[in-house]
Amino acid sequence: MKVPITVSVNGRAHAAEVEPRLLLVQFLRDVVGLTGTKIGCDTSQCGTCTVLLDGVAVKSCTCLAAQADGSAVTTVEGLAATGVLTPLQDAFWEKHGLQCGFCTPGMLFAAHELLRTNPNPSPEQIRHGLEGNICRCTGYQNIVRAVQAAAAAGGRA
Amino acid sequence: MSVTLTAPSPGRVFGSGIRRREDPRLLTGTAVFTGDFTLPGQTYAAILRSPHAHARIRKIDTGRAKAAPGVIAVFTGADSDATLKPIPCAWLIPNSDLKPAPYRPMAKDTVRFVGDAVAVVVADSAHQAYDALELIEVDYTPLPAVVDPQKATEAGAPQLHAEAPGNVAFHWTVAGGDIDAAFKSAAVVIRDRIVQQRLIPTAVETRGAVAQYVPATGELTLWNTTQNPHIVRFIMSVVTGVPEDRLRVVAPDVGGGFGSKIAQIQGDFITAFCAMTLGRPVKWVETRTENYVSTTHGRDHVQDVELAATKDGRILGLRATVWAGMGGYLSTAAPGIPTILHGLMLSGPYQIPAVKEDVYGVYTTTTPVEAYRGAGRPEATFMLERLIDLLASEVKLDPVEVRRRNLIPAFENGHAVVTGLSYDSGNYQGALDKAIAHIGYESLRKEQAAARAKGRHLGIGISMYVEICGLGPSQVAGAVGFQGGLWESAIVRFHPSGKVHVFVGISPHGQGEETTFAQIVADELGVAVTDVKVVHGDTDNTPMGWGTYGSRATAVGGAALAVATRRIKDKARLLASHLLEAAVEDIEYAAGKFFVRGSPDKAKTIQDIALMANVAWNLPQGMEAGLEASSFYDPPNFTFPFGTHIAVVEVDPETGHIEVKRYVAVDDCGHQINPMIVEGQVHGGVVQGIGQALWEHCVYDQNGQLLTGSLADYAVPRADVLPDIEVLSTVTPSPHHPLGVKGIGEAGTIASTAAVYNAVIDALAPFKVRAVQMPLTPERIWRATGGRKGA
Numbered sequence: 001m002k003v004p005i006t007v008s009v010n011g012r013a014h015a016a017e018v019e020p021r022l023l024l025v026q027f028l029r030d031v032v033g034l035t036g037t038k039i040g041c042d043t044s045q046c047g048t049c050t051v052l053l054d055g056v057a058v059k060s061c062t063c064l065a066a067q068a069d070g071s072a073v074t075t076v077e078g079l080a081a082t083g084v085l086t087p088l089q090d091a092f093w094e095k096h097g098l099q100c101g102f103c104t105p106g107m108l109f110a111a112h113e114l115l116r117t118n119p120n121p122s123p124e125q126i127r128h129g130l131e132g133n134i135c136r137c138t139g140y141q142n143i144v145r146a147v148q149a150a151a152a153a154g155g156r157a
Numbered sequence: 158m159s160v161t162l163t164a165p166s167p168g169r170v171f172g173s174g175i176r177r178r179e180d181p182r183l184l185t186g187t188a189v190f191t192g193d194f195t196l197p198g199q200t201y202a203a204i205l206r207s208p209h210a211h212a213r214i215r216k217i218d219t220g221r222a223k224a225a226p227g228v229i230a231v232f233t234g235a236d237s238d239a240t241l242k243p244i245p246c247a248w249l250i251p252n253s254d255l256k257p258a259p260y261r262p263m264a265k266d267t268v269r270f271v272g273d274a275v276a277v278v279v280a281d282s283a284h285q286a287y288d289a290l291e292l293i294e295v296d297y298t299p300l301p302a303v304v305d306p307q308k309a310t311e312a313g314a315p316q317l318h319a320e321a322p323g324n325v326a327f328h329w330t331v332a333g334g335d336i337d338a339a340f341k342s343a344a345v346v347i348r349d350r351i352v353q354q355r356l357i358p359t360a361v362e363t364r365g366a367v368a369q370y371v372p373a374t375g376e377l378t379l380w381n382t383t384q385n386p387h388i389v390r391f392i393m394s395v396v397t398g399v400p401e402d403r404l405r406v407v408a409p410d411v412g413g414g415f416g417s418k419i420a421q422i423q424g425d426f427i428t429a430f431c432a433m434t435l436g437r438p439v440k441w442v443e444t445r446t447e448n449y450v451s452t453t454h455g456r457d458h459v460q461d462v463e464l465a466a467t468k469d470g471r472i473l474g475l476r477a478t479v480w481a482g483m484g485g486y487l488s489t490a491a492p493g494i495p496t497i498l499h500g501l502m503l504s505g506p507y508q509i510p511a512v513k514e515d516v517y518g519v520y521t522t523t524t525p526v527e528a529y530r531g532a533g534r535p536e537a538t539f540m541l542e543r544l545i546d547l548l549a550s551e552v553k554l555d556p557v558e559v560r561r562r563n564l565i566p567a568f569e570n571g572h573a574v575v576t577g578l579s580y581d582s583g584n585y586q587g588a589l590d591k592a593i594a595h596i597g598y599e600s601l602r603k604e605q606a607a608a609r610a611k612g613r614h615l616g617i618g619i620s621m622y623v624e625i626c627g628l629g630p631s632q633v634a635g636a637v638g639f640q641g642g643l644w645e646s647a648i649v650r651f652h653p654s655g656k657v658h659v660f661v662g663i664s665p666h667g668q669g670e671e672t673t674f675a676q677i678v679a680d681e682l683g684v685a686v687t688d689v690k691v692v693h694g695d696t697d698n699t700p701m702g703w704g705t706y707g708s709r710a711t712a713v714g715g716a717a718l719a720v721a722t723r724r725i726k727d728k729a730r731l732l733a734s735h736l737l738e739a740a741v742e743d744i745e746y747a748a749g750k751f752f753v754r755g756s757p758d759k760a761k762t763i764q765d766i767a768l769m770a771n772v773a774w775n776l777p778q779g780m781e782a783g784l785e786a787s788s789f790y791d792p793p794n795f796t797f798p799f800g801t802h803i804a805v806v807e808v809d810p811e812t813g814h815i816e817v818k819r820y821v822a823v824d825d826c827g828h829q830i831n832p833m834i835v836e837g838q839v840h841g842g843v844v845q846g847i848g849q850a851l852w853e854h855c856v857y858d859q860n861g862q863l864l865t866g867s868l869a870d871y872a873v874p875r876a877d878v879l880p881d882i883e884v885l886s887t888v889t890p891s892p893h894h895p896l897g898v899k900g901i902g903e904a905g906t907i908a909s910t911a912a913v914y915n916a917v918i919d920a921l922a923p924f925k926v927r928a929v930q931m932p933l934t935p936e937r938i939w940r941a942t943g944g945r946k947g948a
Contacts (some may be wrong), residue, residue, distance in 0.1 A: 036186020101183025102412030
């Protein structure tokens with residue numbers, strides 16, 4: 001049995017018939033073909049698959065594709081669609097908030113969610129806000145700096 | 158020549174913290190990692206892994222799996238055994254009675270760890286492959302397991318390999334000085350047992366491979382998440398029989414490694430085998446739970462250690478016996494890690510007249526152990542730094558004072574130590590002084606005393622280290638049994654427009670060499686960083702390289718690049734002399750321009766030269782066209798970065814909670830090409846070491862079942878439990894390196910575990926706690942203090 005769904009991804013409607021068990025992250029990567037969203041675990045711990053679902057950050061491994069029917073998803077590919085980096089992307093670049101870059105797409109959306117709900121977070125609040133996302137390279141310090149810089153610039157993702 | 162190009166104003170970019178060139182693609186989701194590749198006709202592999210730590214395979218029934226929807230093929234070890242040779246161990250340490258046992262890409266008769274590969278399903282989709290895995294029936298006869306490396310050597314322990322009686326894979330010894338005399342004359346002897354717990358590297362990208370085989374030509378291409386694509390080609394060729402000239406390995410963007418992407422693991426070969434057998438592209442990407450059993454682990458030492466000293470705290474000798482767990486098989490570089498990279502660094506930054514260490518590499522029914530960030534050196538640094546703190550406590554001296562009394566004095570060009578190595582340069586006292594001054598050591602001690610009086614428990618922990626990196630002289634590599642060279646190579650190619658391509662053998666995976674290598678070229682040749690493209694990772698278009706590990710990419714690969722750029726400059730100078738009609742001795746070079754001495758306006762930019770060299774309209778007699786140079790750089794010695802780290806913690810003895818309040822790192826990696834990147838390496842390294850001290854532990858039960866088999870169970874540090882790290886440096890250039898650099902990738906991890914551990918034990922001094930097993934979880938601290946508020 002397959003389920004017909006239509007999901008708007010980065011402003012484009014994608015209609016597909018999917019298995020009920022298909023995860024949103026698998027839909028994005030394997031059906032839509034946007035591989036910027038990463039998979040780093042199978043227990044919803046790492047946060048690399050974080051995207052925006054109707055404007056709210058979700059781990060796209062915790063959501064079935066069928067649940068996203070009729071929703072709008074933003075992935076990392078949708079952030080700098082015009083070629084200009086967003087303030088958060090630019091701050092991650094400027095503050096060396098990434099090394100291997102594998103966790104970065106998810107980290108950008110975790111930071112976006114933090115700034116959406118708290119535009120001027122303290123370093124402690126930033127650290128708390130990012131604790132659902134794992135980065136093994138940076139020790140998080142420069143990610144915190146990047147989020148601070150983006151907040152100071154009034155930016156979101 | 159009428160066509161000239163404007164030279165950009167380069168400035169000095171070596172030493173500046175410029176933004177990384179690799180970041181825009183990583184920030185926009187356009188970077189391509191191994192799992193992102195999908196080829197025409199793509200198929201998907203899922204691997205069935207042993208649920209037993211040790212068992213005989215009696216029968217495998219694949220019938221139902223083969224009939225499942227979408228399944229293209231199911232293979233077992235019986236199918237692959239005729240094609241795939243055993244996975245070779247590539248570090249055959251000499252004089253150690255090394256006994257490598259056959260390590261099959263798929264187990265045939267016996268499995269030796271939970272996760273040992275047993276069968277593979279290839280299907281039209283990953284879901285179908287995983288569904289069919291559950292239909293394979295394997296009849297096992299369980300055998301007894303053993304997970305503790307010391308217990309595995311005891312009489313009556315389960316035996317893993319007929320080749321290795323007592324499970325001993327090797328016994329290696331390092332000795333220097335008169336160790337018996339040292340202990341005989343010692344007024345003080347400190348003894349300890351240290352367990353360096355097993356860790357899981359946990360690169361956020363798991364391992365994986367995409368293999369494509371063209372039956373008509375016999376060509377195999379492997380996209381592989383690896384730290385060393387050229388070594389992959391070499392070993393893949395040995396195992397699959399595909400000749401190296403028909404093998405292409407591509408390391409695309411790679412999501413972290415930390416040592417876990419050095420070794421070739423079973424899944425790589427199984428993926429290649431499936432593609433070769435089916436003639437269709439096959440993709441295999443580990444799940445995280447699969448990664449935790451199938452990709453290599455790190456550390457896993459049991460150490461019995463003794464330190465001989467005078468009663469005024471001067472070290473006379475260090476003696477140790479180490480049981481190093483190897484897992485079920487010897488991984489690619491495994492034997493070299495607890496020996497060459499550990500035993501030879503036993504004396505650290507101290508003057509120790511005598512050392513002796515016996516290292517037993519031991520087979521256990523666990524996932525194979527390999528390099529994990531620091532690889533051998535954290536285990537040596539921790540041992541020394543623990544013993545020195547215990548010595549300080551015994552002789553009632555401040556831990557800083559005991560260190561001062563034993564440090565090797567500053568040296569600029571060579572210092573022989575008791576293990577036989579010659580350190581390149583060092584100023585250990587300088588790093589210690591800087592760290593102490595920055596953190597305000599004296600006032601911290603007063604603060605600690607005042608806090609104790611009020612029932613609060615602050616601790617201050619010091620860790621000094623010197624490490625060996627920049628591996629290394631190839632002659633030495635051969636002498637210590639490394640089955641390869643350790644040189645690096647680079648090609649620098651100027652295009653007619655003055656833009657530059659650099660092709661290197663090393664293959665970064667987060668360390669930023671696309672930027673730092675461009676900085677080297679920009680600085681040497683006077684071109685803009687943005688005009689230099691660094692190409693790496695594809696064995697078909699890059700020169701040979703031996704990989705990115707052991708903090709060697711910049712130390713050795715950067716040196717190769719510097720030498721190649723200087724060759725470019727030599728040729729450019731000859732051409733400038735011809736074009737400017739001046740003697741070559743009269744041509745000077747500065748900031749991208751070659752000019753006639755005394756007439757700076759008579760000049761040619763490097764871009765002018767590149768254009769003329771490429772069009773070749775007017776070259777001196779006998780000069781070849783083009784402006785390109787290559788080099789093969791074999792370092793004359795290793796490099797030896799060093800530093801001092803200090804951690805300040807507060808421990809709540811009632812709950813066992815530990816807070817790291819401050820962390821100061823002073824590291825000396827010689828000249829820094831990009832201080833921003835250096836700082837980032839220190840941050841990440843320190844946090845991994847803190848992780849070992851406080852949270853991380855790969856736990857097996859006595860049956861060899863992995864209890865920390867997912868990210869829900871294995872405690873990788875998260876942002877909210879970490880301090881800001883205060884990063885400082887001193888600069889003591891390597892005397893033998895063309896750029897004076899040393900390497901910084903592992904320093905943080907090597908130093909930080911001991912700094913935090915020492916701080917916690919210092920905090921618990923009123924409770925007379927001498928040692929607590931890592932990781933220092935709240936429960937263990939609470940048990941050590943008895944939950945008392947005060948002593």
